[in-house]
Amino acid sequence: MSTSITTAATSSPTNLIEQSKRLAAFQSVTSHLLPFPNYTRIGIGSGSTVVYVVEAISTLLPATTLSTMAFYPTGAQSEELIEAAGFNLQYINKLPPGALLDVCFDGADEVDPALNLIKGGGACLWQEKIVATSSRKFVCVADFRKISPALGTQWTKGIPIEVLPLAANRVLGELERMGSINPKIRPGLPGKAGAIVTDNGMWIVDAPFKPLKVEGTSDREKGEWQVDELADALIKIPGVAEIGLFYGKNGKELREAEGGAQKPVEAYFGMEDGSVKVLSA
Numbered sequence: 001m002s003t004s005i006t007t008a009a010t011s012s013p014t015n016l017i018e019q020s021k022r023l024a025a026f027q028s029v030t031s032h033l034l035p036f037p038n039y040t041r042i043g044i045g046s047g048s049t050v051v052y053v054v055e056a057i058s059t060l061l062p063a064t065t066l067s068t069m070a071f072y073p074t075g076a077q078s079e080e081l082i083e084a085a086g087f088n089l090q091y092i093n094k095l096p097p098g099a100l101l102d103v104c105f106d107g108a109d110e111v112d113p114a115l116n117l118i119k120g121g122g123a124c125l126w127q128e129k130i131v132a133t134s135s136r137k138f139v140c141v142a143d144f145r146k147i148s149p150a151l152g153t154q155w156t157k158g159i160p161i162e163v164l165p166l167a168a169n170r171v172l173g174e175l176e177r178m179g180s181i182n183p184k185i186r187p188g189l190p191g192k193a194g195a196i197v198t199d200n201g202m203w204i205v206d207a208p209f210k211p212l213k214v215e216g217t218s219d220r221e222k223g224e225w226q227v228d229e230l231a232d233a234l235i236k237i238p239g240v241a242e243i244g245l246f247y248g249k250n251g252k253e254l255r256e257a258e259g260g261a262q263k264p265v266e267a268y269f270g271m272e273d274g275s276v277k278v279l280s281a
C-alpha cells in the first residue's frame with residue numbers, strides 16, 4: 001500500500017536531498033510517536049537520515065513525554081547523537097530477556113516494493129539488525145533516491161556483509177562462486193591503508209549481485225537470486241557475522257507483540273516535490 005502526505009515541517013536544509021530526509025523524519029515521528037506517548041523504549045538507527053529523526057523527536061515531543069523515554073543506539077554514531085540531544089541513553093544488552101523496544105527508526109540504502117532493505121552503506125548493520133528485531137515496530141525513514149523496483153538497481157555498490165577479518169578472503173571466494181560481480185573488502189579512510197573496521201571489530205565486504213527478485217523464478221547459474229534465497233545463503237557462509245539484507249516476514253505478519261521483524265512496518269520517503277510517500281507492509 002502506498003500513500004502520499006504533504007507535510008508542514010519547516011525545511012531549513014537548503015539541499016533537496018537533506019530536505020527530503022527531514023520531511024520523512026518529521027512525518028514518521030508524527031505518525032509513530034505522537035499518537036503513542038506511552039512508548040518508553042525507542043531504538044535509534046545509524047546514518048545521516050536518523051539525525052533528522054532525533055531532531056524531530058526533540059522538536060515534536062513534549063518534555064514530559066521525553067522524560068519517560070529511553071533511547072537505544074545501533075552503534076557509536078547514534079550513541080553520540082542520542083547523548084548530544086540530551087536523551088536518556090540506554091543499551092540493548094541491558095534489555096531484559098523477552099523485553100522489546102516499542103519502536104525503532106532507521107534509514108536504508110535501498111528499499112524494494114516488499115520493503116526488503118539494503119543497509120550497511122555506512123558500515124553499521126549488525127547492531128541495527130539486533131535493535132530492529134528487538135522492536136515491536138521498525139520504521140524506515142529515507143529520501144526518494146532509496147525507492148527501488150529491485151534491490152541492486154539503485155544501490156549498485158553491493159550488499160554490505162560484516163565479516164570476521166581472518167575469513168574475508170574466503171568469503172570473497174564464496175561470493176564469487178555464488179555469482180557476485182567483483183565483491184570487495186571495503187577500504188578504510190581515503191588515503192589510509194587497511195579495511196574499514198566496524199563498531200564490532202569486523203570488516204565489511206561489499207558484494208554486488210544482479211538486481212534481486214522479490215518473487216518469481218530465479219536462475220542461480222546465471223547469478224540471479226530472489227532476496228530471501230540469497231539472504232539465507234549469505235548468512236550461512238562461515239565467517240559471515242551479519243548481512244545488510246533486511247528481509248523475511250514483516251512486523252504485521254510476525255505480530256507486533258512478538259517483535260523479530262527485519263523488515264519495517266512502514267517506510268517513509270521524502271519526495272522531490274515536498275510530499276512524503278509512505279509504503280506499508
Ligand SMILES: O=C[C@H](O)[C@H](O)[C@H](O)COP(=O)(O)O
Binds near residue numbers: 108109121
Ligand atoms: O550503515 C549504515 C546504515 O545502514 C544506514 O542506516 C544506511 O546506510 C542509510 O544511511 P543514510 O541515512 O545516511 O542514507
